[in-house]
Amino acid sequence: MRKIAVLTSGGDAPGMNAAxxxxxxxxxxxxxxxMGIYRGFEGFIEGNMELLELGSVGGIIQRGGTKLFSSRCPEFKEEKYQLQGIEKMKQASVEGLVVIGGDGSYRGANALTKLGFPCVGIPGTIDNDIPGTEYTIGFDTALNTVVESIDKIRDTATSHENSFIVEVMGRDAGDLALWAGLAAGAESVLIPEEPFNLDEIIERIKRGEARGKKHSIIIVAEGVMSGxxxxxxxxxxxxxxxxxxxxxxxxxxxxxxxxDRVLAGRLGARAVEILLNGSSGRAVGIKNHQVIDYDLDEAFKLxxxxELSLYTLSKELSI
Known part of the structure; x- marks a missing residue:
């Protein structure tokens, strides 16, 4: 390959620029x-792209969001638009594509691969919900943001003797809530992967009040219910x-x-290696601290x- 393209799709995540x-x-x-494709698969369809030089990506490693912008493109689910985008790529002599994003982005990359256009997926989402990789780009940064916010909320909760419910993102995954709950010392954590016992939560709050505790922090993942x-x-x-x-x-x-910057660097480099080695329809990830790659079809089967051991530990430490 002499020319490839890269795009970011779906929800933005810190570290996409580093990738x-x-x-x-x-x-x-x-x-x-x-070639940098602007506004995700929408830009792919329209051929909205420009050549990226070394200087084009200078000074972005520390920036959140994505310099290529992002969008959600329902039309891309239709094959005629996928083929339209492929034709735009061929006209620009683009021979392969790196897609940075989450589940929906992976599905788009897989569809293009099945139409004969080589693609590799890089997991970029704060939700940490991509099967096949232990961590996604953006999760660690978002986790630290959540923990920092909870620490500040606890200061107010203590001062005013209030209990707080903190609603966090994650879609249908509870990783942000789970990890933040353990890191911030929350009294209760509600995640989609584990049924919660309301009486147990109430009992924990009452037990704390009985020993003189003036506040509680309850973290709920958006996939369970709203705060x-x-x-x-x-x-x-x-x-x-x-x-x-x-x-x-x-x-x-x-x-x-x-x-997240180191993870983005490692996964971005591996994605390019895969394309240059003539492979496609792959996703890159991290497992046991090692960079791996696997078939995109496999990602949808997994x-x-x-990590429910963290859920158990959180409950044990919040007695």
Whole structure:
């Protein structure tokens, strides 16, 4: 291959810029040109792209978001638009594509591969919900943002003797809530992967009050229910008054952590190697601290699993 392209798709995640940088510079190292496609698969269909030079990705490793922008493109599910995009790539002499994003982005990359256009997927999502990899780009940064926010909320909760419910992102995965709950010392954590016992949560709060504790922190993943819904249930069932804090999109922003930058560099470089070695329809990831790659079809057969030992530990430490 003499020319490849890179795009970011779906929800943005800290570290996407670092991954773009790694793709461009790894390719340049091997004498391969890289086209940056703007606004995800929408830009792929329209041929909205430009040549990325070394200077194009200078000074972006520390920036959150994505310099290539992102969008959600429902039209791309139709084969006629996929073929339209492939034709745009052929006109620009682009021979392969690196897709940085989550589950939906992987499905787009897989569809293009089946139409004969080589693609490799890089996991970029704060949700950490991509099967086949232990960590996704953006998860560590988002986790630190959540923990920092909870630490600040706890200061207020302590001062005003209030209990707080903190709603975090994660879609249908509880990793952000689970890891943040353990790291921030939350009294209760609710995740989609594990059924929760409301009476147990109430008992934990009451037990704390009995020993003089003036506040509690409850973390709920958005895939379980909203924070306001949980607050209403606790009020109706046990007359427990809580304040609700929805962290929202603050979790997606910010300068990527060192861990996410290193992960982005390693995965971006491997994605380029795969394309240059003549392979496609692959996804890259991390397992046991080692970079791996696997078939995109396999990614859809696997199911993301939360590390439930952390859930158990969190409950044990919040007695």
């Amino acid at each position: 773009i940088r790694a793709v461009v510079r790894k390719a340049k190292y091997h004498g391969v040109e890289v 306001s819904e949980l607050a209403k249930i606790l009020k109706e069932k046990a007359d427990i008054h809580t304040r609700v804090s929805v962290l929202g999109h603050i979790q997606r922003g910010g300068s990527p952590s060192a861990r 199911k993301h699993k939360a």
